[in-house]
Amino acid sequence: MRIVLLGPPGAGKGTQAKDVSEKLSVPHISSGDIFRGEMNAGTELGKKLKEFVNAGQLVPDDLTTEIVVGRLSRDDCASGYLLDGFPRTLAQAESLDRELGAKGQKLRVALNLDIAAEKIADRMAGRRMCRQCGASYHLVTLRPKAEGVCDRCGGELYQRDDDKPETVKQRLDVYFRSTAPLVQYYQAKGILKQVNADGTPEEVRQRVFAALNV
Ligand code: ADP
Ligand code: ZN
Secondary structure, eight states: OEEEEEOOTTSSHHHHHHHHHHHHTOOEEEHHHHHHHHHHHTOHHHHHHHHHHTTTOOOOHHHHHHHHHHHHTSGGGTTOEEEESOOOSHHHHHHHHHHHHHTTOOOOEEEEEEOOHHHHHHHHHTEEEETTTOOEEETTTBOOSSTTBOTTTOOBEEOOGGGSHHHHHHHHHHIIIIITHHHHHHHHTTOEEEEEOOSOHHHHHHHHHHHHTO
């Protein structure tokens, strides 16, 4: 079961991905989480990534593909995975297809979390994330049980630098220019499923599970 999750920043990909990966017992591979792991660890790679991420820019395709596709060749991905945040450009999608083709593998479905652009800014302004496990929360729509503390692991919640309003606008521009075309790309391949992402996390989760028949 190899799944790609698409949708603009703030559509709820990370939130839904955690639930789907638990339900299907496949690893949740998030390019953003991988990059934040490097950034928080302060590695040389992390410093380089930070320049792009905190400016709301995409990390260059060759670097991104090397890191994420490398991750997919580990043992835990052998029987499937849920990709979140990758591919984000046509070049990345083509690289992924080449890699899969070389292994005789295919994507089962590309699920697009569909949400109007006007709703996104509020979602991102209220978003808080766990430093330890990467789980997402929202100050209004998905509150943690205890303020500032992750329900899943007890980690500290923080606001990502790139969720600040100045950077959000830039990320949306990048999304519409570079990532939105992937919806047509996967539609043409006949594996696209659309899910209305305007709703509570629980409502959207039910739509996602229904679309995946799980
Ligand atoms: P969101 O889905 O909320 O936009 P992510 O956590 O997926 O956030 O990504 C955060 C940032 O990491 C992006 O804005 C971008 O700078 C970088 N990034 C993540 N995935 C990719 C990718 N596939 N290609 C290029 N840059 C990426
Ligand atoms: Zn956590």
